[in-house]
Amino acid sequence: MGYTKDQLLARLQELRIEFSKYEHPVVLTVEAQAKHVGNVGASLSKNLFLKDKKQRFYIVSALADTKVDLKVLSQRLGLGKGGLRMAPEEALGEILQVPLGCVTPFALVNESARHVSLLLDQGFKSQQGCLFHPLSNDTSISLNTLSLDKFLKSIGRDPSYVDLEANPKVGKDQPPDLAALVPSDSIVLPEFAEGAPPSEHSNENHAATDVKPKAVKAKAVKTPAVAEKVKDKSSTGVLPSISFTDAGQFVEEILDKTSAILLSEIRDDTVRQHGEQLGAVVSDTLRKRLSSELKNLAIMFKNTAYTEGFHAGTRHQPKRP
Amino acid sequence: MEKREERAVEEGAAAAAGGGEAEAAAEAEAEVNPWEVSGKIDYDKLIDKFGCQRLDQSLIDRVQRLTSRAPHVFLRRGVFFAHRDFNEILDAYERGDKFYLYTGRGPSSEALHLGHLIPFMFTKYLQDAFKVPLVIQLTDDEKCMWKNISVEESQRLARENAKDIIACGFDVTRTFIFSDFDYVGGAFYKNMVKVAKCVTYNKVVGIFGFTGEDHIGKVSFPPVQAVPSFPSSFPHLFNGKDHLRCLIPCAIDQDPYFRMTRDVAPRLGYHKPALIESSFFPALQGDTGKMSASDPNSAIYVTDSAKDIKDKINRYAFTGGQDTKEKQRLYGANLEVDIPVKYLSFFLEDDDELEHIKTEYGSGRMLTFDVKKRLTEILVEIVERHRRARAAVTDEMVDAFMAVRPLPSMFG
Numbered sequence: 024m025g026y027t028k029d030q031l032l033a034r035l036q037e038l039r040i041e042f043s044k045y046e047h048p049v050v051l052t053v054e055a056q057a058k059h060v061g062n063v064g065a066s067l068s069k070n071l072f073l074k075d076k077k078q079r080f081y082i083v084s085a086l087a088d089t090k091v092d093l094k095v096l097s098q099r100l101g102l103g104k105g106g107l108r109m110a111p112e113e114a115l116g117e118i119l120q121v122p123l124g125c126v127t128p129f130a131l132v133n134e135s136a137r138h139v140s141l142l143l144d145q146g147f148k149s150q151q152g153c154l155f156h157p158l159s160n161d162t163s164i165s166l167n168t169l170s171l172d173k174f175l176k177s178i179g180r181d182p183s184y185v186d187l188e189a190n191p192k193v194g195k196d197q198p199p200d201l202a203a204l205v206p207s208d209s210i211v212l213p214e215f216a217e218g219a220p221p222s223e224h225s226n227e228n229h230a231a232t233d234v235k236p237k238a239v240k241a242k243a244v245k246t247p248a249v250a251e252k253v254k255d256k257s258s259t260g261v262l263p264s265i266s267f268t269d270a271g272q273f274v275e276e277i278l279d280k281t282s283a284i285l286l287s288e289i290r291d292d293t294v295r296q297h298g299e300q301l302g303a304v305v306s307d308t309l310r311k312r313l314s315s316e317l318k319n320l321a322i323m324f325k326n327t328a329y330t331e332g333f334h335a336g337t338r339h340q341p342k343r344p
Numbered sequence: 345m346e347k348r349e350e351r352a353v354e355e356g357a358a359a360a361a362g363g364g365e366a367e368a369a370a371e372a373e374a375e376v377n378p379w380e381v382s383g384k385i386d387y388d389k390l391i392d393k394f395g396c397q398r399l400d401q402s403l404i405d406r407v408q409r410l411t412s413r414a415p416h417v418f419l420r421r422g423v424f425f426a427h428r429d430f431n432e433i434l435d436a437y438e439r440g441d442k443f444y445l446y447t448g449r450g451p452s453s454e455a456l457h458l459g460h461l462i463p464f465m466f467t468k469y470l471q472d473a474f475k476v477p478l479v480i481q482l483t484d485d486e487k488c489m490w491k492n493i494s495v496e497e498s499q500r501l502a503r504e505n506a507k508d509i510i511a512c513g514f515d516v517t518r519t520f521i522f523s524d525f526d527y528v529g530g531a532f533y534k535n536m537v538k539v540a541k542c543v544t545y546n547k548v549v550g551i552f553g554f555t556g557e558d559h560i561g562k563v564s565f566p567p568v569q570a571v572p573s574f575p576s577s578f579p580h581l582f583n584g585k586d587h588l589r590c591l592i593p594c595a596i597d598q599d600p601y602f603r604m605t606r607d608v609a610p611r612l613g614y615h616k617p618a619l620i621e622s623s624f625f626p627a628l629q630g631d632t633g634k635m636s637a638s639d640p641n642s643a644i645y646v647t648d649s650a651k652d653i654k655d656k657i658n659r660y661a662f663t664g665g666q667d668t669k670e671k672q673r674l675y676g677a678n679l680e681v682d683i684p685v686k687y688l689s690f691f692l693e694d695d696d697e698l699e700h701i702k703t704e705y706g707s708g709r710m711l712t713f714d715v716k717k718r719l720t721e722i723l724v725e726i727v728e729r730h731r732r733a734r735a736a737v738t739d740e741m742v743d744a745f746m747a748v749r750p751l752p753s754m755f756g
Contacts, residue, residue: 267736318472319513319729323736326516326744333744 025120028159042166051124065152065165070126074110078209085144101199411473429618443589448481451501457643459625477754511734535571570605573617630662665712676708
């Protein structure tokens with residue numbers, strides 16, 4: 024799943040990237056953020072998560088005061104006049120794996136954001152430090168562009184600084200000057216969240232999953248451009264496997280299924296039909312309809328727990344004598 | 345085992361006994377062996393020819409009594425219909441002597457269809473009902489040899505197939521999955537040599553039809569598939585339990601294969617493995633069609649979407665319904681050749697509902713459209729459940745199932 028703030032900060036430290044950390048209550052807007060870190064001697068940034076008509080995504084990160092005109096940007100990118108708009112909320116969770124109000128260049132550390140293009144305000148370069156959220160709204164870190172560049176290069180990204188307020192003419196003889204920043208691949212938002220097999224780092228970090236919005240139902244657009252998904256046909260439209268590692272969620276799912284049947288079986292006509300016996304009748308129906316399904320779920324839960332234990336066992340250090 | 349169940353369905357012009365054009369087809373002599381299944385199958389004749397037993401109602405009732413649960417739908421509907429020594433397994437079980445299960449798959453393709461899942465679904469039921477351990481053999485070496493794919497590719501396919509197998513719901517505390525390339529050696533290999541010493545070249549040619557042109561890998565393969573029937577092949581599981589019995593659920597075309605094993609077993613001082621055998625899963629196109637990996641419309645794959653399934657059933661399932669609604673209401677459907685009804689008999693758990701559908705459809709009060717709709721619902725549910733389970737199978741889980749480790753609660 025997505026990187027956590029702590030993982031990111033640890034990464035920055037590993038890379039010996041200098042930054043200052045400020046913790047504050049959760050903030051969702053630049054104004055709110057300003058109340059807490061407005062006076063630390065670093066410049067606030069505003070971060071926009073945008074998408075174009077061809078399912079390509081962009082982060083525009085600018086100084087809070089820089090004027091960003093989406094219409095102009097759209098033309099400069101070669102997307103036409105109204106080609107850019109704010110990305111939908113689900114995309115935030117799906118692609119950037121950050122909560123609302125937390126768009127940040129650091130989100131590019133996630134694999135899922137591989138194809139998101141980043142446009143940085145040229146204005147950052149002249150600042151002593153710029154403030155960004157390190158994947159969490161309750162913290163801000165300030166760093167200068169040298170440090171930011173170091174980070175971006177470490178994740179294989181080429182930092183692109185742009186004069187965001189410029190408004191060059193775009194026409195027949197003047198090609199869009201930012202066209203090179205358009206991603207080569209679009210991103211398909213799956214219909215259901217993908218049941219991605221937990222990778223090494225995600226096993227230990229279920230806290231990160233609270234970011235995933237529960238009712239993700241973005242329309243699935245199957246584009247051939249997304250090479251990764253073409254092969255993995257089996258995972259299209261599959262519910263996430265979260266409930267097999269999380270006991271609470273597992274139980275909730277069982278109760279949801281049970282309630283659904285219970286409610287559907289208690290109706291005027293069935294009440295009339297069975298009267299006092301309705302309880303026993305519904306109880307039988309529940310068993311009949313749910314027994315094998317719940318047993319299957321339970322087996323998967325058991326197998327998952329065993330696997331984690333087995334995995335840990337193969338790596339455990341023997342007790343010191 | 346050349347292809348196992350997969351072959352059974354791939355070559356499966358086969359369908360269950362009985363059929364519409366009885367006169368024309370009955371003339372062709374049906375061929376059933378591990379490499380070829382063709383012609384109209386008369387299962388009674390097959391049982392006589394092979395010398396195995398019919399699984400009658402009394403045995404099914406006995407299973408119900410011993411396991412305190414309803415017998416699996418495949419037993420009730422006669423999908424698993426023949427056996428060898430299953431009654432002895434039950435006798436021993438009643439005395440308190442448990443047994444272990446052995447089944448497997450030749451991993452020749454990534455795409456699995458419902459026919460492939462059937463033996464695994466049944467084996468899972470046996471594991472749960474009797475609370476016994478299970479070994480699953482992935483014959484990657486066999487596929488490497490017979491299908492001429494590379495060692496690496498066959499190993500990769502084995503792991504991929506393992507995920508689908510695990511998704512059928514096997515209990516990791518009672519199941520050991522192994523691939524031949526990983527596991528052959530040690531006690532397993534010792535048994536292989538013992539078995540090989542008991543089978544002459546002529547015999548193996550007789551059973552499997554090898555010729556002088558076949559490479560020696562093929563000729564020496566049969567023992568690999570025989571020895572999982574012997575508990576001493578798995579010292580990490582069954583150490584000291586040399587008299588543990590083995591039950592093998594498989595498709596009936598595998599019978600010749602295990603006849604060899606049963607012949608050899610007493611000479612090595614082991615119990616003969618018992619068998620419980622299934623009929624063939626029909627292709628969507630029915631008797632006239634072959635379920636084959638190259639024709640995606642001949643079967644329902646576990647990777648099919650709900651829409652794919654609906655389309656396949658609507659467009660390609662061979663029906664016994666009449667051409668028009670009016671005729672259908674007059675004459676009813678020919679249930680003998682109707683594929684949707686046959687599929688329902690495999691997958692619709694509710695006996696009453698199936699009976700109702702058969703009566704109504706057969707008399708013409710129900711239309712093919714309705715039967716197909718119900719079938720699609722059920723198949724979509726099965727496939728989605730499978731997909732979801734498969735998505736939860738990680739590489740680490742495959743490693744856990746395939747680790748050579750003790751299973752302390754395997755009889756619990």
